[in-house]
Amino acid sequence: MKSVIRMGLCVAALWGGAALAGEDWKQPGTGGSGMERERSVYRAEDRGADTGLYVLLGGGTEGYTGSNAAALNPGFAYGATVGVKPSKLLGFELNYNGALNDVDLAGPGGTADGADIVRQGGQAAITLGLTTTKLQPYVLGGVGIQNYNVRGASPVFGFVDDTSGYVPAGVGLRYNITRLITADARVDYNIPFAQDFAPDNDVGDGRYKALLQLGGTY
Structure with a gap:
């Protein structure tokens, strides 16, 4: 719970700072050539959501649901995303992600x-x-593969090393602070399949992840 609260505070701080940065970016210039003045009064809301290549890096928290929630403590999560948006609405991305968790029962x-x-x-x-719009909510879905490394005495309370698949489904909020700076906050639920990592591996025994990422759109 403390990790989730800290994540919420980080997201709130980010959006507050991003909003102030956005307001500063929209202030008109007082000198320079006509072209410079035109660039200085460029309004983000006229531009809306960006298109093109984007790269994001960040961290957050990851925990488990169902029967595994009581056995595993939420822990630190991290991720790196490379994607492309051919249009303002549609995007395709590849994501590397990981997490560190402790067995609560120990x-x-x-x-x-x-x-x-x-x-x-x-x-x-x-x-x-x-x-x-520049502040853009979105949904995501896809397919992934993951590897679990159980450390210490193995198996630990029924948890074993395993490689399996999962289906991520989530929601996010992306904010184009400037033309080159992008902030992204997302929460997803990951449904396991072909998984033997935990004693319980049903649809409801998946994991959730909340990430706050920063990067750029080019």
């Missing part, structure tokens, strides 16, 4: 020195914007 500190569960994965996804 007590404080888990079973190993460091994270008990190290997960790494990659996914391909499609994003669909819900508006064409």
Whole structure:
């Protein structure tokens, strides 16, 4: 719960700073050539959502649902995304993501020195914007593959090393702060398939991830 609250505060701080940056960016210039003055009064809302290549890096939190929620503590998550938007609404992206979690049943500190569960994965996804504005909500869906490395005594409370697939489905909010700076906050739920990592591997025994990413659109 503390990780989720911290993530919410980070998102709120980001949007506040981004809004101030956006207002400064829209202020008209007081000198220079006519072309410079035209660029200085360029209004982001007239431009709306960006198109083109984008790259994002960030971190957040990841936890588990269903029967696995009580067994695994939420932990640090990280990700890197490369995508392209051929239009203001449609996007295609490749994402590398991972997380570090402890087994709650093992007590404080888990079973190993460091994270008990190290997960790494990659996914391909499609994003669909819900508006064409600079501040753009969107939905995403795709397919991915992931590897679980269970550290310490293995198997640990029924958790074992495993490579499996998953289906990510989520929502996000992207903000083009300037022409080159992009902020992205997203939350997704990942449905496992062909997974033997945990004692329970049903649809409801998946994982959630919240990421705050910064990068650029080119």
